[in-house]
Structures are given as C-alpha cells and as structure tokens.
Amino acid sequence: MSSLTIKRAEKAIDFCTDLALTARHEQLDAELGDVRKKRQTLASHSEAELVAQLRDLERQMAESTVVFVLRALSNKRWAEHEAAHPPRKGDAADEAYSVNLSTFVDAVMPESIVSVTHKHDGSPVDFDPATDWMSLADEMSNAQFQVFALALLALNRGVTAAPFSLTASLATPR
Structure with a gap:
C-alpha cells in the first residue's frame, strides 16, 4: 500500500x-x-x-451570503455517478458533458458539499446536504444553479496540477 x-x-x-x-x-x-x-x-x-x-x-x-465548499469525488465514485446518469439522446448539453445534467448534478452535489459557512463571520450554517440540497436547488435561479453545476464539473474534470499565479510570479524579484 x-x-x-x-x-x-x-x-x-x-x-x-x-x-x-x-x-x-x-x-x-x-x-x-x-x-x-x-x-x-x-x-x-x-x-x-x-x-x-x-x-x-x-x-x-x-x-446574507454563505460559502459552500465543494470537494471533488474520487475517480471511482465519479464514474459510478456518470454510469448512473447517461446523457439523453439528442440533448446537446448532455452530450457535451456526457451525463444527464437534469439528474446528475442533484445526485452528485450532496456528496460534494463539505461545508457551508456564513461569509461575514465564518460560522457554520445549519445545512445538511443530503436532506437540504434538493429544496435549496429548487429555489435557485437557473444562473445560481449553473454556478454550482459548473464548479462541480470543473472540480472533477478540470485541471489536476497545482495552480500557477502569474501575478505572484511577476511580483517576485528574480
């Protein structure tokens, strides 16, 4: 091991x-x-x-702002979710992301949320992803929901290397 x-x-x-x-x-x-x-x-x-x-x-x-912290799933768990939510035939968005977006995000999100805190003081919010995500998602605007969906997809399919800051690099003397 x-x-x-x-x-x-x-x-x-x-x-x-x-x-x-x-x-x-x-x-x-x-x-x-x-x-x-x-x-x-x-x-x-x-x-x-x-x-x-x-x-x-x-x-x-x-x-009135809260901070959700999402964490990428393991490769195995992500693949299980993808298999359980195959893209709908003829749906361009589903085909682009290789999953049924109408069911996938809501199925994966509760496992991905690791904390919810108040932005102004960092105190925890009484929020149980397993029971509270669906009702919150139902109340969100499409734009708000997309922020979560795109973050989830980026976490699990995005960059895998350590980030690089051009700003810090430019500010560092040689």
Whole structure:
C-alpha cells in the first residue's frame, strides 16, 4: 500500500441568499456614476449619501451570503455517478458533458458539499446536504444553479496540477 495521501480539489462558492438587493445596488451604483460624471466639486452631498447607501446594501448582501465548499469525488465514485446518469439522446448539453445534467448534478452535489459557512463571520450554517440540497436547488435561479453545476464539473474534470499565479510570479524579484 502506498504512503501517498490525496487531498482532492476543493472550490468555494459564494451564494447570496438575498439577490433581490442586487437590483437596488445596480441602481444606486449607476446613480453614483452619473453623479460623479456631473460633479464639479470634490464631494457632493448626494455622492456621499449614495456611497453610504451602497455600502449598507453591500453589508446586507454580505450578511446574507454563505460559502459552500465543494470537494471533488474520487475517480471511482465519479464514474459510478456518470454510469448512473447517461446523457439523453439528442440533448446537446448532455452530450457535451456526457451525463444527464437534469439528474446528475442533484445526485452528485450532496456528496460534494463539505461545508457551508456564513461569509461575514465564518460560522457554520445549519445545512445538511443530503436532506437540504434538493429544496435549496429548487429555489435557485437557473444562473445560481449553473454556478454550482459548473464548479462541480470543473472540480472533477478540470485541471489536476497545482495552480500557477502569474501575478505572484511577476511580483517576485528574480
């Protein structure tokens, strides 16, 4: 038996549970951009008010954001899931990913979620993937669900080498 141990890849996903705040944030951000374009003085009263409102919304969004950590499955377990969810004939997305996407992600996700914490303080969220994933997934928008689905696929089919940071490399003296 080998003495090598493997730590499979993980990915953190920020998930905001109150995206209704996004529209107001976008509106205020656009207003702030307009004020900044039009201003003649260094700081207008309305600019300061808009900045304060934006910061408050960002705080609210951060407080309603949780972080899911997903971990890649073992090759054997991933292959078992692929075999159990073959692609539907004629479905381009299924054929591209070689699985039935409508059933595959929901079957694999509960095994892949290793933790859920509050972003603002790191405290654990009362979330049992085995029992809570399906009801959460049913409430997500398609865009939110795709973030999870693509992360799951990337973890298990993506890069297998240690990452390289070009930014760190450029900042390192030779």
